[in-house]
Each structure stands twice: as structure tokens, then as C-alpha cells.
Amino acid sequence: MKNQNKAAFFFLLPNFVGFLIFALGPVVVAAGMGFYRYQLASGAPAFIGLDNFADLVLFKKVDGEWVARDPYFWKYLGNTLFLMLNIPLAMVGSLLLAVLLNKELPGRIFFRTLFFIPHLCTGIAIYMVWKMLLTYEPNVGIINGLLWQIFGVLGIAPERAAALLPGWLIDASWAKPALIIMFIWASVGGYNMVLYLAGLQNIPLELYEAAEMDGAGWWSQLVHITVPQLAPTTFFILVTSIIGGLQGGFEAAYVMTGGGPEGSTTTMSYYIYTQAYEQLEVGYAAAISMVLFALIFAATLLNWRYGGKRLEAV
């Protein structure tokens, strides 16, 4: 075929201009900004070499003990990883729901549609709702309301029951579990379930027929056929969820907890937000974002190395 340079130029031009200004340009600038002390409020950037990165990840000796130069960074990285616990839990749920919905049952489209709605709605509006649902007072927050009823049925005295109720968003040790529960609710019936459903369609029926003849039960078929056959889908979901999880948590923290109590729900993305747009320390924030990028890059490499170039099952 003849060379189509000229036509290609015009087809690409509008997109390429955007690509330069809003993707390639910013990523080059961001990589550079990490090497500057740049406070947007107080003037010009000053080159400081690797200082931002050193301040971020290195440790120093104080009174004979090693402490992080930026203790917040490690704490918030820990928070981010902890909150990612929702990923494996939600994945198991998505897989099981997909298996149930894969049967030729009347109404399966109805269920699939409604299961998807929490994921669809995820965002500020839903986080506002969950903030109310997770209110401590059992007459207001319906989750503690439900627990209160259960405690009543179990015959637990009201004073003791009140002490047993979790302080969800106001208690530093309950805030992360609260968010994990919410994230599971929001993701279990969403994209991942749809991907699993698509993956299930591609498993040859003969495998199940053969297993049935061998007398394999429901559980055995799930473990020995379904799960291994879905491995590529699972891998894809896991990697994309890790990439998303490392960047996640900003909106929930902003609306529900303000990153608290005691910084227990501040994630990397919320830390970047406070540094860049509240403190206007854009140099330091760029450095944090590059560290985050490095973690995500590692997850992506894992995908290329072990995931294969193409996800055949989907």
C-alpha cells in the first residue's frame, strides 16, 4: 500500500496536540519538578537535586534510633496498602457472583444490571451517603442500627452493646475497615464481575461435561475447572486493581474522613493533594507522585512479564 503520511498527519493532528500538551509535556515536567523546591505561593523553583526524594524515603538517626525523615510518607503508604485489602475480598465475591449469574436463569440480566449500579454510582454522592450510613449513633447510622438490633436479639445489655458498637469513621482503628467494607460494596458487582462473566463464556462446556461424568461436584468443578480457566482474567483484574488501588482513596478521604482520624485514612493520593493543592508545595508533591508512579510501573512490569501480551480470555 502507498505511503499515507499526509493523510495520517491530519487524522492524528487534533489528538496529538492534546497528547503533547496534556500527557507527554506534563510527564516530562513532573519528572523534572521532583528535583526542585517549588512553592507555588512563594516564587521561583530552586534546583535541589535529589533532596525531595531523600526527604521522602530515607531515614535519619535521632537519639540513636532510626526514624523516617518524612514519617507521614511511610504511614500513608501503609494506609494505601492496607486499604487495598478490599481487592482480594471483592475479587472472590465478583467471581462467585459471576458463577451464579452464568446460569441460564430468568432474570439474570436484571440482577447483573442492579449489581452494577453501586460501581456505577461510586463517587462523591455515594461517599456522602456512606458517611451517613456509618454514623456511630445507632438511631441514625443504619449499619450500627442493624448491629444494635442483633445485640438486642442476643440479649446483650444496652450499656454493653453501646460499648461494642464500632466507631467506624471516628475511631482510628475502625476507619480503614469501614472504608474497605464500602469499597467491597462498590466494586463487587462492577467491572470485575462483568469481566468474569465474559471469561466464563469462553470456558469450553466439554470440560464440565467430562467432570460431571467423573462425578465431580459443584465445588470440585469450581476449584479444578472454573478458577484455573479464569486465571488470565483474574490476573488482569488483580493487576488493574492494584494499579487503581495505589492511586485510590482520595475522594473517600476527602468527603468522609478528611484523611483522619489521626491520619488513618490518608492515602498517597490524598497526601499528594494536601501537599500540591493545599500547601502548594508542588515540587515535593511531584516527587511523591513520581514515587507512586514507580510503584505502579512495577505492577505494570509484572503484568507484562507474567500476564502475557494479550488477555485471550476476555
Place this chain on the structure above:
Amino acid sequence: MTRWRQYQSTVLIYAILLLVLSGMVVPLVWTLLTSFKYNVDVTLGWIPPRWTTDNYTGVFRAFSFLRYYANSLFIATAVTVVQVATSALAAYAFARLQFRGRDVLFLGYLSTMMIPADVLMIPQFVLMKKIPEWLNAVLATDFFSGFLYLKSHYIGHPVGLDSFFALIAPGCFSAYGTFMLRQFLLGISREIEEAALIDGCSAWGVFWHVVVPLAKPALGALAIFTFLGRWRAFLWPLIMTDSDSMMVLPVGLAKLSDLYVNDYGLICAGSVLMLVPMIAVFVFFQRWFISGIQLGAVKG
């Protein structure tokens, strides 16, 4: 399996599905019901003892909610139209045209897909903060830090913070959209296109009369994703807007829940107003939506 056992397992499956379903919809039903309650009735069970639409009128009275709605609708629509157009054009070039540097350029596009939004957003923020000064200096004017009005309505600065330019322009380009449409085009047959080329159709003619009609499902899926993504976008509009008139719906809602922390009915009404259009779009275009998810998952 015997008939009886099959029957049993069907009942069990429905029971589990219904249980999960109720867990999924309870928060949404609660929101809807609470939005019709007087605030003093919030603690009195689920069903409003007295129904009221005060919360809905209250949302519009307490805030420029109509303005937030209009802003969100305008921004989401503009971004969707432009992004789908630029992505389709580029996807066609990548999927069908032979040109120098194609594979290198496409690899460049792909690699920007794994760069976190947080990384890109900081330089974009600085750019938007500085761009009015720069343009004013270069063009020796003060137009770019001025205010624009449509009749008597404030419509922000021309560029930079608090401008429709800042809220729309960065969304008009998407590596993901380009990638997804290219995947779709690679999957459809070239026969009609080649016949059209032999008949003397230009590249543009092939694109417009053959490719676009064939790619409708993928274009539709991308349009829905883009629209919903912009409708719910929060962080970028949050850092890009100062004035109340330029706020979008999610930012306005966050402000609402900040200022009226204890007014549950009002907050629920605000949530409902934000969610209903999303659910409607999803239910209407579900088929495209689901196939689009599967298309986007085929990573190259």
C-alpha cells in the same frame, strides 16, 4: 442431576442473589427514602412518616444547584464530543494507515496510559495557574486574566483557573479512548473499506462513510464512559474552580455536605439528583456499556 435437586439448587441460587441484591440496594433505597423526610423524622424508621419534597426545593434554594447542573452537563457533553472525535480520527490512523513512526508513536500513547493521573495533574495545575500571565505577557494584553460574561451570567476567565477552558481542554485527548477504538477497528473486516478505496474514495471518505458507521458500538461505549467519567470527576474541577458559578455538581455536593453536615434529607436529595442521570444513562445504553468494558480490557 435429578429434577428435584436441580429445583433445589435454583431456589438456593435465587436466595443468594436476592440476599446480595438487598445488600447492594439498601444504601440506595435508604438515600431515596431519606430524601423525602423532614430532618426531625430521619431517626424514625425507614419509611418517611410524613412525605415532603422540601429537601429537593431546599437544595436549589440553598445553592446555585441549577448552575452546577448546567456546568456539569455542558462540560461532560463538550468533552465527550471532542474526545470521541479526536480518538476516532487517531484510532483510524493507527489501525489502518501506513505512515512513518507509527509504531513508535503508538507505543508512546500506550505508555502514557499507565502514568497515574496524580503525576499529570500537578504540572497541569501549574500550567493552568500560570497560563493567563504568560499569554498576557506574550500578547501584551490583559484579556486572559479578565472576566467573561454571557448576558449577565459569569462564565469564568478565558483560560487558567476558573475557566471552562481548564475544565474541558485536558479531557479532550485520551490515550485510552484512542487505544480502545483502535482495538475495535483492528477487529473488524477491511473488505468494505478496501472496496471503497478502489472506487476512488479518499481516506477521509472511507473514514466518514464506512468506518464511523461500522464503529458505532465502540464509539457509543467510549461516549458513555467519557460522559459518566466527566459527570463524576471531582479532583480536577475541585482544584480548578474558585468561584461558585464555575463549580460542577460533585464539587457543589461536597460543599453541601460540608455546610449542612446534619441535614441528612438535604444531602440525600443532592445525591439523588446527581445519581439519577447516571443510572438512566447506564440503563438505556447497557449493551454498549458492557461490550465496551470487555473491549477496554483487551490490553495490547
